Amino acid sequence: MQIKYLVCNEFGNPKDVLQLAQKPMVTLASQELYVRMLACPINPSDLIPLRGSYAHRVRLPITPGYEGVGIVEAVGDDVSSQLIGQHVLPLRGEGTWQEMVKVHVDYTVPVPNDMAIITASQLYINPLTAWVVCTEVLSLKPHHTVAINACGSSLGRIFAQLAHIIGFTLIAIVRNERHTNELLAFGATHVINATTENIHETIMALTHHQGVDAAIDSIGGETGTNLAFGVKAKGDFITLGLLSGQQVNWARIANDTTVNTTVFHLRHWNRQTSVAKWQATFQIVVALVESGKIKLYTEGKQYSFSQIAQAIDAVNSGEQGKVFLIGNV
Known part of the structure; x- marks a missing residue:
């Protein structure tokens, strides 16, 4: 055949x-x-x-x-x-x-x-990535505030739903208003329109000039680099993708901030995770989707x-x- x-x-x-x-x-x-x-x-x-x-x-x-x-x-x-x-x-x-x-x-x-x-x-890709980043990489709790760009994407929608499930405050960053109501309904606390608002100024205003506990970047380039400057001292900045096709300016982030930086690749997590844990994590994700908690x-x-x-x-x-x-x- x-x-x-x-x-x-x-x-x-x-x-x-x-x-x-x-x-x-x-x-x-x-x-x-x-x-x-x-x-x-x-x-x-x-x-x-x-x-x-x-x-x-x-x-x-x-x-x-x-x-x-x-x-x-x-x-x-x-x-x-x-x-x-x-x-x-x-x-x-x-x-x-x-x-x-x-x-x-x-x-x-x-x-x-x-x-x-x-x-x-x-x-697989989006639900597992979002679950592992929230629960293992960042160990998010209800008192945390997280900013995430490209939040109108499939992955962003899942992060918004996990914000509701886990209880953390999500500042969702989008390119237009098309996804605002949906993201707020899913679990985002604030939505920033990057086309009409200054992301850094808005994050600082929303966090009383403290910055967020963590930021998650899927875009890279200048957009991702600027997002890192909205993270508070000793907070976490994680990159997940390169939608722009360009890396963030790692040298600038290292020299001009005190944030902890991580590049998360699902394939790396796969390699270092036992088959038993890998399968068990999937069953958590499947159960969340089957129950309707993640749509x-x-x-x-x-x-x-x-x-x-x-x-x-x-x-x-x-x-x-x-x-x-x-x-x-």
Whole structure:
């Protein structure tokens, strides 16, 4: 049987460098299984490496896709056949943007079969990142105040909901008013419009000129650098991404502030976390979503793997909502 998959052979505009190809299915190792993909969200973290931003650690060719949900189709000799037909997240192995993903059983996360596949497909990158950053990296408590930029994003929506769950004060920074009411309803205490307000002055006014306990940056560049100056002395500044394509000015932050700086990469946390803890953390996230305490997107624009160019156009349009690659449901 041939598997259709998306592959990138050179860095560049994702729309131009991604190609649909085919490869044969190979025999499973004893602890592997095959997962037929049902839905995969397209995240900024999926596309940034294709442009060459992380060329120093990305080896071509690559199949993109960090997350998605599928159904177990076949298992290796040492894997229980009871998993066949189970909806799972096949993670930390091959890219998910393909019809069939081969994955080690340890990195297969079962999810309820009755959970909507659009919802289930989003359970990894953003929810796990937000939960680990809030509960492990920052150990946030109700008395903490946190500023987060790019808060109109999928990740920002989850941070707002965790602010409500944990009880910390969230200052959400956005580019326009489109997400303000939603973020306030989810759990943000204040929303700053970066287009019309001075971020630093507003943070200082809201914190009685003390600065926030922590700031979380997903943009980088000058925007991220300036956010670090809104953190109080000995507070925490964490970077999660490079939506701008540029690093923050680490030298300026080190020389002109006294904040503690951290670069959080989910892949690093994955590597240093035991399989048992990794799976247990996922079950916390799944339970929060299943209970409705964390709400993910329930719909979005959907494309087949062969429509990847149109899907990327939809992502680049900046319209509200998510974009998904859909397999054979």
